Amino acid sequence: GNLWGYGKEDGPSVWHKNYPVAQGDRQSPIDIVPHQASHDPSLGPVVLNYDQCTSIKIANNGHSVVVEFDDSDDRSVIRGGPLDNPYRLKQFHFHWGVKGCHGSEHTVAGNSYASELHLVHWNAVKYTTFGEAATAPDGLAVLGIFLQTGDDHRWLNMITDALYTVKFKGSAADFKGFNPKCLLPSSLHYWTYLGSLTTPPLHESVIWIVVKDPITVSEKQLGKLRTLLFTGEEEDQRTRMENNFRPPQLLKGRNVLWSFR
Numbered sequence: 001g002n003l004w005g006y007g008k009e010d011g012p013s014v015w016h017k018n019y020p021v022a023q024g025d026r027q028s029p030i031d032i033v034p035h036q037a038s039h040d041p042s043l044g045p046v047v048l049n050y051d052q053c054t055s056i057k058i059a060n061n062g063h064s065v066v067v068e069f070d071d072s073d074d075r076s077v078i079r080g081g082p083l084d085n086p087y088r089l090k091q092f093h094f095h096w097g098v099k100g101c102h103g104s105e106h107t108v109a110g111n112s113y114a115s116e117l118h119l120v121h122w123n124a125v126k127y128t129t130f131g132e133a134a135t136a137p138d139g140l141a142v143l144g145i146f147l148q149t150g151d152d153h154r155w156l157n158m159i160t161d162a163l164y165t166v167k168f169k170g171s172a173a174d175f176k177g178f179n180p181k182c183l184l185p186s187s188l189h190y191w192t193y194l195g196s197l198t199t200p201p202l203h204e205s206v207i208w209i210v211v212k213d214p215i216t217v218s219e220k221q222l223g224k225l226r227t228l229l230f231t232g233e234e235e236d237q238r239t240r241m242e243n244n245f246r247p248p249q250l251l252k253g254r255n256v257l258w259s260f261r
C-alpha cells in the first residue's frame with residue numbers, strides 16, 4: 001500500500017499522522033499576498049545556467065511525472081537571487097488539477113493556476129549527496145513556475161508526447177536531451193521564502209523561488225497529464241493522476257520577499 005496520496009483517506013489533511021512536520025513552522029506551499037510581501041533591494045536576479053543541461057529519463061513515481069537530470073557535476077545550476085551558492089538541477093515535475101483553474105500549489109492573492117512546474121535543485125557546495133541536502137535547512141532550491149491555460153506550448157509537447165511511456169506508477173523511460181529552459185517565462189521576476197517539500201517527507205529544506213509570470217499551455221496538453229495513473233500496471237483499480245497538489249499552508253510569521261521593481 002502507499003504511504004500517502006491525494007485521496008480522501010491518504011491526502012494532505014492526514015499526512016501529519018505519518019509526517020508530523022506537516023504541522024511545522026515552514027511548510028509549503030503558501031498563498032502569496034503581493035502587497036504584504038517585502039521588497040528586498042539586495043535581492044538580485046536569479047540566473048540559470050542550463051546550457052549543458054541534458055535530461056536522462058522520465059518517470060511516473062505514483063505522485064507526479066518527473067524528468068531527471070545528471071547531477072554529477074555543475075553543468076546545470078541556478079544561482080543568484082536569495083541563494084548563497086549555486087544549486088544543481090536534479091529533477092523537475094508538475095502538479096495539476098482536474099480541469100481549468102485549479103491545480104497549482106502556490107496561490108497568488110488566493111488565486112490558483114491550472115498547474116505548477118517545480119524545478120528541484122540541491123546545494124552540492126555544502127552537502128555531499130542530494131539526500132543529505134534534502135534534509136538541510138538550506139539544502140534545496142525549488143523554482144516554481146505557474147501554468148495558465150491558453151494556446152499550445154510548443155515545447156511542452158515534447159513532454160506530453162512521451163507520457164504514454166510512463167502511464168503507470170513505477171514506469172520510466174529514456175528521455176534525453178530535453179532542456180527545461182524552454183519552459184520558462186520571459187521574465188524571471190520572483191517571490192522567495194523559506195519553506196518545505198510539498199509532498200511527504202515534507203522536509204523543511206527548501207528555499208522557494210516562485211516566478212511571478214506564468215507560462216501558457218493548452219487545455220489539451222494539460223489533459224494529457226491527466227491520462228497518467230496514480231496506480232501501477234499490476235493493480236486492478238486504475239486511478240487517474242489528477243489533483244496532485246497540496247493546498248496552501250499557514251505562513252506562521254514568515255516573510256515573503258520580492259525582487260522585481
Ligand SMILES: COCCCN1C=C(N)c2cc(S(N)(=O)=O)sc2S1(=O)=O
Pocket residue numbers: 091118120130131134142196197198199200201
Ligand atoms: C531523500 O530525498 C527525500 C525526497 C526528496 N524529494 C521527494 C519529494 N517528495 C519532493 C517534493 C518536491 S516539491 N513538490 O516540494 O518540489 S521536491 C522533492 S524531491 O527532492 O525529489
Ligand SMILES: [Zn+2]
Pocket residue numbers: 093094095118198
Ligand atoms: Zn512539486
